[in-house]
Amino acid sequence: MNIKKILLPVDFPHPVLRVIHQAAMLAGHFHAEIVLLHVATKESEAAGVPKEGMELGGWDMVAEILREAQKKGDGSLGTELNGLTIRRLLIRGDTTEGILQTAGQEKADLVMMPSHGPAFDRFLVSSVTPKMVEGIECPVWNDSQVEESQVGKFAIGNVLCAVDFKKHSHRSAVWAARIAAEFDARLTLAHVTAGVEFWGPGGRYVNQEWKAALVGDASRRMAELLRETGIQAEVFIGSGHVPKVLNQAAQQTRADLLVTGCQPYGGYLRTHGYAIITEMSIPVLSV
DSSP states (O other), X not given: OOOOEEEEEOOSSSOOHHHXXXXXXXXXXXXXXXXXXXXXXXXXXXXXXXXXXXXXXXXXXXXXXXXXXXXXXOOSHHHHHTTOEEEEEEEESOHHHHHHHHHHHHTOSEEEEESOSHHHHHHHXXXXXXXXXXXXXXXXXXXXXXXXXXXXXXXXXXXXXXXXXXXXXXXXXXXXXXXXXXXXXXXXXXXXXXXXXXXXXXXXXXXXXXXXXXXXXXXXXXHHHHHHHTOXXXXXXXXXOHHHHHHHHHHHHTOSEEEESOOTTSXXXXXXXXXXXXXXXXXXXXX
């Protein structure tokens, strides 16, 4: 893998520390540069973010992040950021356009950000995104968890990859395999079929014939995908609501990261893309 530049958009006055921890881990592992980006808003300006200038000048974004970490009782972030190459950018304008334009201009290898907050909600659902993301081959890492108790050291020991057997699934599987190999992690490929339950007299029932057909077909196609890519991985096949079943797969495999092609603005699995990103209990890497 060749991750040398990570674009890390942050929101003020309350930056999400979990994603910053995750970015610090990846930057340290890959010896990558972190580009800290803040797109100024009325809320951030009211909190003391400068109103002018592409460069931050005298305003220290890293110091502000560390102060917020200290307020939340997180004293480890300073150590994790120490020694990393970090560059700070401050721009004005639309959040979605700012993130995508900066990703292109900086030739970022990876964009990492939370999936909640006013700025990032707009990024995930903005109608501008599909138009601007064309030509940007940059994967996006999202983390939806906000509990302060979960802030801290991040590691990748188990990787889960969602595939739907479309052409893009090969790319997702290869990315997941490379990440798993990079961190010596266990890899599981997961596929979710349509639901196999129906309501009848007395409650809900599983259509066993339908289940056997769907699961059997998925098993054959999964074996074909593994053979074509040369990937060695465990397999999980479930049925039902995609985000819910993927969460179950993540818990069952103790996954630390989900890799998928589910960008809400395009790609396969897009029908459930936004729900997957916002409902997963682990970070989602959309490739």
